[in-house]
Amino acid sequence: xxxxxxxQPEMSVQEAETVTLSCTYxxxxxxxYLFWYKQPPSRQMILVIRQEAYKQQNATENRFSVNFQKxxxxxSLKISDSQLGDAAMYFCALRxxxxxxxxxxxxxxxxxxxx
Amino acid sequence: NAGVTQxxxxxxxxxxxxxxxxxxxxxxxxxxSWYRQDPGMGLRLIHYSVGAGITDQGEVPNxxxxxxxxxxxxxxxxxxxxxxxxxxxxxxxxxxxxxPQHFGDGTRLSIx
Numbered sequence: 001x002x003x004x005x006x007x008q009p010e011m012s013v014q015e016a017e018t019v020t021l022s023c024t025y026x027x028x029x030x031x032x033y034l035f036w037y038k039q040p041p042s043r044q045m046i047l048v049i050r051q052e053a054y055k056q057q058n059a060t061e062n063r064f065s066v067n068f069q070k071x072x073x074x075x076s077l078k079i080s081d082s083q084l085g086d087a088a089m090y091f092c093a094l095r096x097x098x099x100x101x102x103x104x105x106x107x108x109x110x111x112x113x114x115x
Numbered sequence: 116n117a118g119v120t121q122x123x124x125x126x127x128x129x130x131x132x133x134x135x136x137x138x139x140x141x142x143x144x145x146x147x148s149w150y151r152q153d154p155g156m157g158l159r160l161i162h163y164s165v166g167a168g169i170t171d172q173g174e175v176p177n178x179x180x181x182x183x184x185x186x187x188x189x190x191x192x193x194x195x196x197x198x199x200x201x202x203x204x205x206x207x208x209x210x211x212x213x214x215p216q217h218f219g220d221g222t223r224l225s226i227x
Contacts, residue, residue: 004157006157009155033213035215037216042220043203043220043221044218044220044221045205045207045216045218046218047215047216050215091157091158093157093158095212095213101146101163101165101171101211101212102160102163102173102174102212103148103158103160103212103216105150105157105158105159106157107155107156107157108157
């Protein structure tokens with residue numbers, strides 16, 4: 001069975017500093033996709049970053065980057081120069097690369113930004 | 116560009132009532148899905164569809180029905196509402212499930 005675990009229910013960081021959110025997963029597949037989504041208080045889910053397992057290079061998107069450790073099944077999200085607008089719930093999700101169309105989600109990490 | 120539109124945004128039902136949550140997307144996405152979000156838990160997949168006329172069950176399908184008669188619409192039906200179905204429901208669409216998903220604003224549903 002596939003699982004996604006986010007072990008930090010809540011994290012806080014000072015504005016302008018860097019924070020890392022952890023995500024570990026379990027899958028027997030070699031081909032899969034990983035995602036980080038952000039859910040601000042407005043409730044809208046927003047894609048932050050996407051990583052394909054076959055790519056060794058870590059995905060980056062402006063201030064957001066991931067540390068993808070395939071052997072360790074770890075997919076952490078680093079947010080640099082944290083801004084007040086980054087305050088949100090962050091969810092990690094896994095999708096197998098075969099014909100299984102389901103996304104499996106972690107329980108989320110609440111990120112608090114201190115001004 | 117409307118994206119994914121969910122209606123209603125809020126709904127209160129009595130146990131045993133039925134209702135349909137509407138979801139429509141204007142991006143010509145083949146893949147659509149319904150999730151429920153409960154406190155302290157991630158999104159759980161209820162049903163999904165990979166194209167018009169094709170639907171399948173997700174992780175928590177019991178008590179819910181779906182249909183996909185057109186590419187644009189993917190309604191979720193609660194046939195006989197139960198208090199355990201109190202949740203926030205999200206509809207999402209994407210070109211496929213391994214592509215970024217676009218989410219609606221969610222429906223907060225309370226079953227009394």
